[in-house]
Amino acid sequence: MGRLRQKGKAGAAKAYVTRTAAIRKLQCSLADFRRLCILKGIFPRDPRHKKKANKGSSAPTSFYYAKDIAYLAHEPVLRKLREHKAFAKKLSRALGRGEWSNAKSLEDHKPVYRLDHIIKERYPSFIDAVRDIDDALCMVFLFATLPSNSRLPPELIENCARLAAEWQLYVMHSRSLRKAFLSIKGVYYQAEVMDQTVTWLVPYQFTQSIPADVDVRVMLTFLELYQTLLGFVFFKLYTDVGLAYPPPLDAKMDEGAAGVGAFSLQPAVRADAPVASKAKVVEIDGKKVSGKDVRQTIKNITASSKCASMDVDEPEADASGPADEVDEEFVPQPSSTDPSTSTSLPTLQSLTSLPQTLSTSLFSPYTFFLSRETSRPIFEFLVRSFGGRIGWPASSGSGSPFDETDDSITHVIIDRPVVERTNESPEERERRLRRKYVQPQWVVDCINAGKILLEGTYEQGKTLPPHLSPFGEYEGAYDPLAGQDDEAAAEEEASESGESADEDDAMDAESAEPDAGKLALQAAADAAATVDDPAVLRAAEIAAEAAGVDFTTFEKQVKKSQKKAKSKVVDSAVEDAEKDMNKMMMSNKQKKLYEKVKHSQNKKAAERATLEDRKKAIQKQKQRDARSKS
Numbered sequence: 001m002g003r004l005r006q007k008g009k010a011g012a013a014k015a016y017v018t019r020t021a022a023i024r025k026l027q028c029s030l031a032d033f034r035r036l037c038i039l040k041g042i043f044p045r046d047p048r049h050k051k052k053a054n055k056g057s058s059a060p061t062s063f064y065y066a067k068d069i070a071y072l073a074h075e076p077v078l079r080k081l082r083e084h085k086a087f088a089k090k091l092s093r094a095l096g097r098g099e100w101s102n103a104k105s106l107e108d109h110k111p112v113y114r115l116d117h118i119i120k121e122r123y124p125s126f127i128d129a130v131r132d133i134d135d136a137l138c139m140v141f142l143f144a145t146l147p148s149n150s151r152l153p154p155e156l157i158e159n160c161a162r163l164a165a166e167w168q169l170y171v172m173h174s175r176s177l178r179k180a181f182l183s184i185k186g187v188y189y190q191a192e193v194m195d196q197t198v199t200w201l202v203p204y205q206f207t208q209s210i211p212a213d214v215d216v217r218v219m220l221t222f223l224e225l226y227q228t229l230l231g232f233v234f235f236k237l238y239t240d241v242g243l244a245y246p247p248p249l250d251a252k253m254d255e256g257a258a259g260v261g262a263f264s265l266q267p268a269v270r271a272d273a274p275v276a277s278k279a280k281v282v283e284i285d286g287k288k289v290s291g292k293d294v295r296q297t298i299k300n301i302t303a304s305s306k307c308a309s310m311d312v313d314e315p316e317a318d319a320s321g322p323a324d325e326v327d328e329e330f331v332p333q334p335s336s337t338d339p340s341t342s343t344s345l346p347t348l349q350s351l352t353s354l355p356q357t358l359s360t361s362l363f364s365p366y367t368f369f370l371s372r373e374t375s376r377p378i379f380e381f382l383v384r385s386f387g388g389r390i391g392w393p394a395s396s397g398s399g400s401p402f403d404e405t406d407d408s409i410t411h412v413i414i415d416r417p418v419v420e421r422t423n424e425s426p427e428e429r430e431r432r433l434r435r436k437y438v439q440p441q442w443v444v445d446c447i448n449a450g451k452i453l454l455e456g457t458y459e460q461g462k463t464l465p466p467h468l469s470p471f472g473e474y475e476g477a478y479d480p481l482a483g484q485d486d487e488a489a490a491e492e493e494a495s496e497s498g499e500s501a502d503e504d505d506a507m508d509a510e511s512a513e514p515d516a517g518k519l520a521l522q523a524a525a526d527a528a529a530t531v532d533d534p535a536v537l538r539a540a541e542i543a544a545e546a547a548g549v550d551f552t553t554f555e556k557q558v559k560k561s562q563k564k565a566k567s568k569v570v571d572s573a574v575e576d577a578e579k580d581m582n583k584m585m586m587s588n589k590q591k592k593l594y595e596k597v598k599h600s601q602n603k604k605a606a607e608r609a610t611l612e613d614r615k616k617a618i619q620k621q622k623q624r625d626a627r628s629k630s
Contacts, residue, residue: 007055016045016053016063026072031217032081038221039077039118042068080113087111115228129233130196136226137200140164143223146208151216160223162246163230165260168381169247170237173265175360177385179470180444187378190471193237199471205375244268256398259377362446363388369404371414372396374440379413382443405431411455412437418461441467 007013017025023033037043044062047053053063072078087110094103123129144160146152171177171191178197179190186203210216238245247263254262364387370376376396383390391400391409402408414437424432442458448470457465583591 012047012049012053013055015066016047017066017069018054019044019062019064022064022069022072025069026078028078028081032078034218035081035221036072036075036078038218039115039225040072040075041122042072076117077113077115080111083111115225116232118225119229119232123229126233126236127194127196129229130194130198133230133233134199135222136230137164137167137198139219139223139226140167140230141200141202145203145205146210149210151210151220156220156223159227162249163227163234165263166234166238166245166247167230168260169263169265170234170241172260172381172384173243174241175385175387177382177447180382180447181469181471182441182444182467183469188469188471202378205377239268242268253399258397258399260380261399359386359450361387362450362452366410367391367402367406367408368411368413368443369402369406369409370396371412371416373415374413379440379443382447386447407431409435411435413440413443414438414460415440416460439464 019033023030026033026036028036042064045065047063050063051058054061087106091103091106094100094106119129123132140160140163143152143157144164146157148154148157171193174193176191176193177189178192179188181188186201188199188201190197190199192198235245238247244266245268247265250258250262250264363383366388368379368383368388368390370379370390370392372393372395376392380390380392389401389408391402391404391406393404394400412435421428421432436455437460438455438458439460439462441464442453442455445458445465445467446453448468583594586594
């Protein structure tokens with residue numbers, strides 16, 4: 001006979017714990033419990049039978065796994081939080097009694113907890129940490145733009161700004177940026193680091209405010225975890241490329257609003273570098289021999305052996321370096337089963353020689369200058385990430401590598417309307433004609449396209465083309481740029497054929513009659529085939545007769561149209577029957593999921609049709625305006 005299961009002590013009642021019971025077991029406050037759950041990555045669970053999990057009660061509550069709560073009971077951070085609670089009581093008692101020396105001693109020995117062990121637990125490998133830094137970067141860039149107040153100390157804002165600058169420095173140095181998108185919320189960036197796609201959002205540089213309904217304590221707990229995570233990740237990334245971390249900061253340039261330029265990248269000092277040691281002297285056979293003498297003797301022996309080897313005829317060594325430093329190549333070996341074929345394995349040398357999908361030196365041949373109304377942090381990051389040089393006026397901050405009069409400037413990023421220049425010197429006019437003035441969207445569109453686009457569409461004062469998101473829309477989505485190339489080609493052909501229009505008028509007039517007759521015949525036959533109405537059939541006959549089509553041809557065309565319409569109806573009926581049969585074989589859950597998918601597809605199709613209708617209406621309006629002007 002098996003063990004009897006007691007009510008409330010087995011099954012879901014034992015596997016789940018309510019939040020109140022968890023707090024009572026851990027002996028901590030609700031705020032500390034929330035902080036622990038955020039730091040350890042523990043979140044509420046939804047049991048299948050809530051009434052059983054709540055031991056018969058149907059009151060709404062939050063449930064956690066009992067194993068997760070037992071896991072939290074052994075957390076070192078929980079012990080530090082309890083110590084901090086005792087410290088706060090002792091400090092308030094000392095201040096109330098006026099024991100200032102005791103209060104100062106308590107403050108000096110304030111308990112502080114660290115999150116290093118939590119980072120190592122949650123991210124066992126470095127790739128796991130890189131894969132999870134999207135939210136961390138978004139949070140850090142957000143807090144870097146917030147103003148400091150009583151809840152947000154200035155040190156916290158400065159630390160977030162430093163972490164944001166360090167990430168941008170690494171992306172610019174490693175040329176890891178791949179995509180960018182200017183949205184209403186801010187600028188979306190996407191980089192490829194350690195074969196992992198990292199996407200983050202940077203808000204625009206406007207005056208930010210914290211809403212009253214936002215719980216800043218929860219966000220600060222997340223930020224505390226993210227700062228520690230980014231510190232680990234940045235240290236690893238910097239040291240892998242041979243850079244010192246953290247990068248040193250120039251205080252004067254930082255005060256002058258140099259931004260990212262206030263940090264300087266320096267090579268890392270290796271820990272195993274040789275250190276100069278004191279010369280050790282050893283007495284041998286009454287003579288004092290130092291380490292310097294030993295090294296000199298070794299050099300003399302090596303030199304003499306090289307001179308002796310030069311007298312012997314041997315093949316010259318490769319001047320590029322020793323043989324062991326040459327890139328290893330796999331030698332193709334014949335297969336044991338098929339001797340005619342040989343295996344070819346990819347090597348590091350062959351992989352690096354493959355063509356890249358995106359040129360990381362897209363802007364390297366160009367030099368940019370920012371106008372004062374453009375956002376310097378955004379476009380400095382974009383241009384430098386793709387190898388370009390960029391400068392800015394003194395009003396945008398210090399640290400510009402060149403000024404506006406530099407002759408090497410090829411593009412000026414400007415976002416203001418065109419203004420006539422009356423007091424322009426010949427030198428300024430020549431400089432202006434030599435440069436290309438483009439709007440900021442040109443830089444982002446070039447990055448997303450992977451090539452340098454024509455500047456004529458993005459010139460100063462012109463209406464810009466649609467700025468599309470590069471982050472993979474669904475298949476069949478509305479594309480506002482579709483058909484523009486065909487329209488441009490048609491306009492070009494029309495302009496080229498305008499010269500010979502007089503010669504082709506006679507031929508067009510002759511060929512227009514049969515084309516018009518065919519179109520009228522097809523339209524009349526389709527109308528008669530789709531509607532079973534004698535009046536409609538009679539109207540179609542009259543329209544075909546007016547177009548010059550005889551009655552026999554009209555009857556044949558009507559029969560063809562009727563056959564096509566019937567086949568379409570049959571095919572649609574068969575397809576609907578198959579769908580109904582497939583739905584009958586589905587479970588209720590699968591049916592609901594299928595209906596949701598179809599609803600979303602129909603909704604997307606309706607949105608696309610609406611946008612296409614708007615585009616057609618705008619094009620028709622433009623054509624009417626052009627005709628009225630002409």
